[in-house]
Amino acid sequence: xxxxxxxxxxxxxxxxxxxxxxxxxxxxxxxxxxxxxxxxxxxxxxxxxxxxxxxxxxxxxxxxxxxxxxxxxxxxxxxxxxxxxxxxxxxxxxxxxxxxxxxxxxxxxxxxxxxxxxxxxxxxxxxxxxxxxxxxxxxxxxxxxxxxxxxxxxxxxxxxxxxxxxxxxxxxxxxxxxxxxxxxxxxxxxxxxxxxxxxxxxxxxxxxxxxxxxxxxxxxxxxxxxxxxxxxxxxxxxxxxxxxxxxxxxxxxxxxxxxxxxxxxxxxxxxxxxxxxxxxxxxxxxx
Amino acid sequence: xxxxxxxxxxxxxxxxxxxxxxxxxxxxxxxxxxxxxxxxxxxxxxxxxxxxxxxxxxxxxxxxxxxxxxxxxxxxxxxxxxxxxxxxxxxxxxxxxxxxxxxxxxxxxxxxxxxxxxxxx
Numbered sequence: 220x221x222x223x224x225x226x227x228x229x230x231x232x233x234x235x236x237x238x239x240x241x242x243x244x245x246x247x248x249x250x251x252x253x254x255x256x257x258x259x260x261x262x263x264x265x266x267x268x269x270x271x272x273x274x275x276x277x278x279x280x281x282x283x284x285x286x287x288x289x290x291x292x293x294x295x296x297x298x299x300x301x302x303x304x305x306x307x308x309x310x311x312x313x314x315x316x317x318x319x320x321x322x323x324x325x326x327x328x329x330x331x332x333x334x335x336x337x338x339x340x341x342x343x344x345x346x347x348x349x350x351x352x353x354x355x356x357x358x359x360x361x362x363x364x365x366x367x368x369x370x371x372x373x374x375x376x377x378x379x380x381x382x383x384x385x386x387x388x389x390x391x392x393x394x395x396x397x398x399x400x401x402x403x404x405x406x407x408x409x410x411x412x413x414x415x416x417x418x419x420x421x422x423x424x425x426x427x428x429x430x431x432x433x434x435x436x437x438x439x440x441x442x443x444x445x446x447x448x449x450x451x452x453x454x455x456x457x458x459x460x461x462x463x464x465x466x467x468x469x470x471x472x473x474x475x476x477x478x479x480x481x482x483x484x485x486x487x488x489x490x491x492x493x494x495x496x497x498x499x500x501x502x503x504x505x506x
Numbered sequence: 507x508x509x510x511x512x513x514x515x516x517x518x519x520x521x522x523x524x525x526x527x528x529x530x531x532x533x534x535x536x537x538x539x540x541x542x543x544x545x546x547x548x549x550x551x552x553x554x555x556x557x558x559x560x561x562x563x564x565x566x567x568x569x570x571x572x573x574x575x576x577x578x579x580x581x582x583x584x585x586x587x588x589x590x591x592x593x594x595x596x597x598x599x600x601x602x603x604x605x606x607x608x609x610x611x612x613x614x615x616x617x618x619x620x621x622x623x624x625x626x627x
Contacts, residue, residue, distance in 0.1 A: 284613050292619060375591060375609050379616045383623050384596060384607040393593055 328357030331368030
């Protein structure tokens with residue numbers, strides 16, 4: 220690991236809470252070279268040199284911004300979470316009324332913002348799910364990001380990205396410059412390190428799979444393979460969620476998009492269960 | 507075109523906020539304290555107000571309570587943007603009628619996500 224990488228890794232961790240794992244090393248080059256050009260610097264080594272000296276706050280802000288763009292947000296992209304409340308839960312709740320069990324898999328849990336956003340939504344609806352067993356499983360390749368997810372401690376920067384202030388006040392406890400998610404919400408999510416290239420047989424069946432912004436790191440063959448295998452782990456009436464810029468089109472026949480529901484997919488073969496009447500759930504009171 | 511009044515006694519902060527909000531297609535006006543902001547609002551209510559807390563002449567909290575009593579003063583969406591970052595201050599601002607709250611230092615992502623949250627984007 221180069222001196223520059225180690226410096227930037229520590230710098231970003233301190234500044235923004237961003238955990239820069241070695242597999243993200245390529246990001247540094249692609250994100251910071253434009254910053255270097257804007258400042259007429261020769262490259263990463265000059266950026267690192269300047270960041271190490273006092274009085275370069277503007278550069279520090281730019282570097283942090285460039286590196287944290289597209290990193291994990293609470294309620295990232297908003298739409299999938301609206302779909303969760305307005306489409307997925309209203310369909311699955313009556314369908315699972317007898318078992319009172321719901322299993323959700325976040326396949327790229329990263330530092331926990333996505334599974335915890337789902338957990339907060341479910342907690343807001345707790346009265347409706349009294350006596351239910353709802354499991355949220357968060358997996359990620361990186362043990363390091365999952366350690367952070369489990370701790371549930373976020374910087375002031377992170378806790379402001381996508382999280383409505385009312386939910387922050389309700390579910391986070393301030394400790395100096397950091398904010399810790401309540402034990403109640405943390406306990407709703409179980410984490411395990413997992414490689415999406417490995418067998419899913421130990422994972423069991425899920426009602427909802429969030430697989431957002433992770434398949435981009437795989438080549439086409441692996442993408443197809445992962446999606447086809449995820450389809451096998453998904454209940455016949457379950458939902459599959461991709462990131463805003465992703466699609467199954469041209470890759471997998473296992474899923475088909477739901478009309479007018481960007482990023483939301485269902486099994487291509489019609490589900491055996493008949494569709495129950497759908498009544499939208501609302502979080503209006505807290506948003 | 508949506509309008510946003512940026513209220514902060516630091517011209518540097520106003521400039522940074524202006525740059526971010528103009529990129530998000532807002533037309534920007536500026537005020538350096540609460541009293542000046544109130545005068546501007548009495549002439550024309552903006553769609554949004556990005557509001558500092560600690561300012562000379564009239565602070566952000568007093569401005570907000572006065573704004574909400576003005577005719578049409580319930581209309582602007584008010585987002586606090588301040589170094590006050592403890593729960594007590596945040597809760598106080600929300601009770602006084604703020605719609606969202608940004609703790610400084612902020613960046614583009616935070617402004618964008620908070621403005622999205624309150625339906626301005």
